[in-house]
Amino acid sequence: xxxxxxxxxxxxxxxxxxxxxxxxxxxxxxxxxxxxxxxxxxxxxxxxxxxxxxxxxxxxxxxxxxxxxxxxxxxxxxxxxxxxxxxxxxxxxxxxxxxxxxxxxxxxxxxxxxxxxxxxxxxxxxxxxxxxxxxxxxxxxxxxxxxxxxxxxxxxxxxxxxxxxxxxxxxxxxxxxxxxxxxxxxxxxxxxxxxxxxxxxxxxxxxxxxxxxxxxxxxxxxxxxxxxxxxxxxxxxxxxxxxxxxxxxxxxxxxxxxxxxxxxxxxxxxxxxxxxxxxxxxxxxxxxxxxxxxxxxxxxxxxxxxxxxxxxxxxxxxxxxxxxxxxxxxxxxxxxxxxxxxxxxxxxxxxxxxxxxxxxxxxxxxxxxxxxxxxxxxxxxxxxxxxxxxxxxxxxxxxxxxxxxxxxxxxxxxxxxxxxxxxxxxxxxxxxxxxxxxxxxxxxxxxxxxxxxx
Amino acid sequence: xxxxxxxxxxxxxxxxxxxxxxxxxxxxxxxxxxxxxxxxxxxxxxxxxxxxxxxxxxxxxxxxxxxxxxxxxxxxxxxxxxxxxxxxxxxxxxxxxxxxxxxxxxxxxxxxxxxxxxxxxxxxxxxxxxxxxxxxxxxxxxxxxxxxxxxxxxxxxxxxxxxxxxxxxxxxxxxxxxxxxxxxxxxxxxxxxxxxxxxxxxxxxxxxxxxxxxxxxxxxxxxxxxxxxxxxxxxxxxxxxx
Numbered sequence: 003x004x005x006x007x008x009x010x011x012x013x014x015x016x017x018x019x020x021x022x023x024x025x026x027x028x029x030x031x032x033x034x035x036x037x038x039x040x041x042x043x044x045x046x047x048x049x050x051x052x053x054x055x056x057x058x059x060x061x062x063x064x065x066x067x068x069x070x071x072x073x074x075x076x077x078x079x080x081x082x083x084x085x086x087x088x089x090x091x092x093x094x095x096x097x098x099x100x101x102x103x104x105x106x107x108x109x110x111x112x113x114x115x116x117x118x119x120x121x122x123x124x125x126x127x128x129x130x131x132x133x134x135x136x137x138x139x140x141x142x143x144x145x146x147x148x149x150x151x152x153x154x155x156x157x158x159x160x161x162x163x164x165x166x167x168x169x170x171x172x173x174x175x176x177x178x179x180x181x182x183x184x185x186x187x188x189x190x191x192x193x194x195x196x197x198x199x200x201x202x203x204x205x206x207x208x209x210x211x212x213x214x215x216x217x218x219x220x221x222x223x224x225x226x227x228x229x230x231x232x233x234x235x236x237x238x239x240x241x242x243x244x245x246x247x248x249x250x251x252x253x254x255x256x257x258x259x260x261x262x263x264x265x266x267x268x269x270x271x272x273x274x275x276x277x278x279x280x281x282x283x284x285x286x287x288x289x290x291x292x293x294x295x296x297x298x299x300x301x302x303x304x305x306x307x308x309x310x311x312x313x314x315x316x317x318x319x320x321x322x323x324x325x326x327x328x329x330x331x332x333x334x335x336x337x338x339x340x341x342x343x344x345x346x347x348x349x350x351x352x353x354x355x356x357x358x359x360x361x362x363x364x365x366x367x368x369x370x371x372x373x374x375x376x377x378x379x380x381x382x383x384x385x386x387x388x389x390x391x392x393x394x395x396x397x398x399x400x401x402x403x404x405x406x407x408x409x410x411x412x413x414x415x416x417x418x419x420x421x422x423x424x425x426x427x428x429x430x431x432x433x434x435x436x437x438x439x440x441x442x443x444x445x446x447x448x449x450x451x452x453x454x455x456x
Numbered sequence: 457x458x459x460x461x462x463x464x465x466x467x468x469x470x471x472x473x474x475x476x477x478x479x480x481x482x483x484x485x486x487x488x489x490x491x492x493x494x495x496x497x498x499x500x501x502x503x504x505x506x507x508x509x510x511x512x513x514x515x516x517x518x519x520x521x522x523x524x525x526x527x528x529x530x531x532x533x534x535x536x537x538x539x540x541x542x543x544x545x546x547x548x549x550x551x552x553x554x555x556x557x558x559x560x561x562x563x564x565x566x567x568x569x570x571x572x573x574x575x576x577x578x579x580x581x582x583x584x585x586x587x588x589x590x591x592x593x594x595x596x597x598x599x600x601x602x603x604x605x606x607x608x609x610x611x612x613x614x615x616x617x618x619x620x621x622x623x624x625x626x627x628x629x630x631x632x633x634x635x636x637x638x639x640x641x642x643x644x645x646x647x648x649x650x651x652x653x654x655x656x657x658x659x660x661x662x663x664x665x666x667x668x669x670x671x672x673x674x675x676x677x678x679x680x681x682x683x684x685x686x687x688x689x690x691x692x693x694x695x696x697x698x
Contacts, residue, residue, distance in 0.1 A: 031537055167654075171469045172470035175474055176474055195653065195660070367623050368495070369623060373495065396472040396473045401471055402654065404624065411483050444460070
């Protein structure tokens with residue numbers, strides 16, 4: 003049954019839910035590229051008004067991608083928790099927005115398993131930035147491996163000391179710099195320059211040695227392809243977290259070289275290593291609007307709805323960390339600072355609403371119309387929204403991936419401005435090591451010589 | 457205990473922006489302005505254009521046929537907004553046949569400067585080390601990686617090697633990426649390719665990049681494919697001395 007809406011005397015018709023969601027999405031270049039965006043501002047608001055009247059229950063009977071064609075759709079249907087959905091099952095999308103804005107944090111948090119990604123995406127499309135911030139801030143998601151991530155009042159940082167040739171000393175210097183600026187409680191994670199198994203294992207060993215030498219209550223990760231990490235685990239490498247980029251359709255995941263079965267196998271393998279001391283959240287996922295279109299695996303669904311579907315994949319595996327790499331994919335998906343800002347807040351909101359430990363790589367590439375001012379704005383908004391973690395890159399300049407993320411300084415500033423703290427175990431460690439007292443000298447307990455920097 | 461005791465001493469181990477110091481929790485003015493300058497230069501690099509006659513001249517000593525094509529993209533702004541057009545050949549493109557060869561595509565990608573500087577040096581080392589005969593070199597303007605699929609298909613190539621300008625970063629505005637695709641044809645996905653990135657002085661050297669590409673091409677020939685199934689297990693000792 004099509005949806006219709008009249009705006010200023012013009013009657014707009016939207017053939018199905020997928021089309022309605024796409025036309026209701028605030029403007030972004032990726033949806034225009036896919037040919038699914040609204041053709042005018044009037045069509046967009048018409049779609050938003052029509053979407054606001056759609057009962058949430060409709061999302062349980064009409065899928066945006068047929069289940070027979072897509073294992074992600076089947077996962078979404080199989081995992082839907084009717085009891086958790088009960089408090090909002092009578093609402094429309096518009097009513098749901100009002101409900102979320104008025105609800106207590108515990109009630110919003112309890113909904114997660116009852117919501118499908120498409121419901122989260124739908125309500126986000128009729129929310130302003132302030133709504134996305136306010137509601138996300140109500141969601142509580144706590145995960146554990148060697149520390150506790152996501153407690154209220156905390157803001158964790160992934161220490162990302164990438165090096166263009168995976169040089170162990172270059173990486174170690176980046177790690178130490180980050181630790182000295184209070185970063186690393188989310189994870190110390192390297193994007194390897196190559197997916198070579200030997201080289202990945204060398205970096206894994208080096209990171210584990212640094213963590214062990216300084217007795218840091220955190221986890222390490224080399225963000226290689228899941229199959230490479232599985233091979234490294236088979237060969238006895240010290241793997242804390244299994245990383246993988248994922249998307250919101252079966253075909254997008256196939257383009258990443260993964261399936262639900264493969265991810266399940268990798269998780270079992272990591273759990274068997276029993277390396278977590280406080281918990282067993284062993285997975286780390288990255289996502290980003292536009293990845294499905296980039297792989298020509300979008301089925302005519304808008305990129306933000308597909309991004310939310312990637313979160314259904316993520317939550318199946320109880321991850322320690324999930325982050326959208328919001329500005330990484332480029333201007334053909336998110337053209338400028340305005341589009342990146344909104345997308346980052348949408349992704350964080352949807353991820354949190356669906357129960358994920360959601361972080362954001364606040365970032366941009368040099369071919370996007372964006373700069374440091376845009377990133378400062380997004381980081382500040384996210385910190386207010388209670389983002390679980392952000393990245394920490396030396397001087398905001400990733401010399402391996404050639405893009406700009408948030409610096410260690412940015413993380414410190416966000417914590418200071420908003421009175422946020424590191425994960426408690428990590429904060430205690432920072433104090434024990436004497437970090438933060440001296441802006442020039444390295445505390446003796448963190449002597450670079452201890453990790454091979456002489 | 458020996459070794460560095462000052463924060464700024466960390467700078468000697470990496471080109472990353474470590475040991476910057478701080479002003480309160482923020483970066484000091486000099487570090488801040490260094491960053492802004494680097495960003496300004498990178499923005500200009502994105503909009504740089506390929507000097508095709510100079511590139512043809514630099515590639516001539518290889519003795520391979522060199523042809524020039526364009527993607528279906530009309531201009532640079534469209535290139536940024538329409539990657540689909542950057543993956544398709546312009547209707548007028550004429551591509552020679554060289555069945556069973558390893559073909560080369562040299563494309564501007566997101567930074568013409570990187571390709572202009574480094575593609576000839578990498579090819580000079582790679583061409584003599586190929587497991588199959590070299591095909592033509594196709595210089596492609598406003599090209600994306602997947603443009604190599606259509607070009608390779610029309611050549612009838614066993615594999616296509618795409619050398620393409622990587623997105624400029626702040627520290628490096630001239631990085632070259634190299635993508636290998638076995639049995640290229642339209643519709644191949646990125647999971648069916650192998651990538652060697654960050655080729656430039658100060659990153660991966662021409663020698664290392666060419667040796668790695670040759671190793672992967674030999675392994676791909678044995679496996680009959682590239683992509684996630686082809687693991688880069690080239691032993692470190694196989695690299696020539698830097």
